[in-house]
Amino acid sequence: MSILDQICQTGDIKKIPPGEYEALASEIRDFLIEKVSRTGGHLASNLGAVELTMALHLVFDPPKDKLIFDVGHQCYTHKLLTGRKAGFDSLRQYGGMSGFPRRGESECDLFDTGHSSTSLSMGLGLAQARELAGADYHVVSIIGDGSMTGGLAFEALNNAGSMEAPFIIILNDNDKSIGDNVGGLSNTFQNLRTAPRYNRFKQKMKRSLDRIPTVGGAMVRHLDRAKEAVKQILLPNMLFESMGLTYLGPIDGHDIKALIHVLKNAQRLDRPVIVHVVTQKGKGYAPAEADPERFHGIDPFDIATGRSLQKKKTTYTELVAEEMLRLGQKDPKVLALTAAMASGTGLVPFQKAFPDRFFDVGIAEEHAVSFAAGLAKGGYKPYVCIYSTFLQRAYDQIVHDVALQQLPVTFLIDRAGLVGADGSTHHGMLDGGYLQTVPGLTIMAPRDGKELRAMLDFSLSFDGPLAIRYPRGAAPEALGEEPAPLALGKAEVLKEGSGVLLFALGSMVRMAQESLPLLEAEGLHPSLVNARFAKPFDEALLRKMAATHSLMVVLEENNRSGGLGEHISDFCEREALPCRVLNLAPADAFYPQGGTERLLADIGLTPEPICQAVLACLKEVPE
């Protein structure tokens, strides 16, 4: 029986003799590499956090003690140590185990997470709740150096510094975000990593002085003052201690003994402490060590070579990569911004071609948007490239700093719609609603790759805030004919019929198109319109169509609340148009992980259920 096989439930790791810890770490790595090679997943971060997670489970007592993983993509060892080994066969699959902490899976998962920089605020809140309730447990938040670049983390640190209660922060510093970490903070961590062992020095000094019987006490008092000076010499930056947190480290994050020792020390403190742990992303698997960025989130791969097993079709992101390069060449005012997702959003070619016009601001979406406002005010044309789900946190910056000022900032919103294996925390099902609320913002969605190119061209001469949303994955290169030229607020009629109008936005144009033969087989002659603009949508066309269509079916890959369908219903009601609106936008819900076609089928946005919904509706309202 392997050592890992002896771990069947939370706490079992404590029965493993210390002499076997290293072998267990190695078994865990082999297990993760094997499983992730089949399912895909966040391999590199998990390989780096094996010993750290083991040490946490050896020192603390979850679920009584609370472990909160920031983002949560590095929680695989935690899942293994809390009895979820069998779940790895269905990791990230439809109906299977999540790649992130999920409350439904284990009481050792405190929050369903996937977004970065939240763990310190959540942990601090939990620690405060413990104090208020007079309860007795430890709260440990584990955050990476990349996630620490998020402003929210600093708001929590600032708050933690003034709190007397115990709260343990583990800074898991692997010197990487998804790609290279950026900014002043990463320099600070670099300095801390290489600084002499301040804590060891401090302890040694104190012990030596305590041994001096009479003058020792006075000397210790003097030491406090001297300490400040010593710190300045020994540590280039007293970031954490000056904020009121005790700093322990840096510790080798692959040395289990050292980790256990420092965690026990942290456990004894009665105030907030930050333990700085240095790890290597991808540790123990040569291809991931060599290219941790590619192995951050990887599709199924061949273990021997590390090569991806999936043949990929051209994605919207790849088209954006080409097009941004083209726009950059065409107009020297074009700038590209990312919040730590240069490769994910396709900006690497732009970065290489125009390093001075490319900005990676770290995991700081709010800052990225306000920063873009400044750049636009200064006469430039910034493109802010952010996934739909992560743009959620920059809502106020879009409203206040960009839209209110009517600045020409273009938002390229990748992963708009269902995203697949990352699940509920990552689906981009809300931007179509929350962006609709922003006055003065124009919103577009392409039906295919060609139209995305046309929309990017349109954006170049557009003078105002603009959002282009497009889904994850393969872009149909051309759905039918060449797109008609784009004009603000004008939709594109793809097929003229009568009775039923399919009014589809973005990714739903393909689904509507594939629904046509099914509807025609039922004796219907539907029209098909590509909405193109979600805001302002084509009111004139809808008015005209209402005369010949008794049913308008609105299709969008976005939750119902505030989306295009609701706005069209409202419009038709206000104008008292003689037609019924069938809004097929999915219900307001958090959708699970799974293949997008499968999820779309579940929520009724594939041709068969679309056709059924139309027929059912026509039974109530004849054509």
Ligand SMILES: Cc1ncc(C[n+]2csc(CCOP(=O)(O)OP(=O)(O)O)c2C)c(N)n1
């Ligand atoms: C708000 C937000 N923006 C972007 C991301 C995408 N993302 C996931 S992990 C990650 C890097 C995190 O770096 P770090 O915390 O150092 O962890 P590591 O992957 O290095 O272990 C990023 C940018 C996210 N999850 N949340």
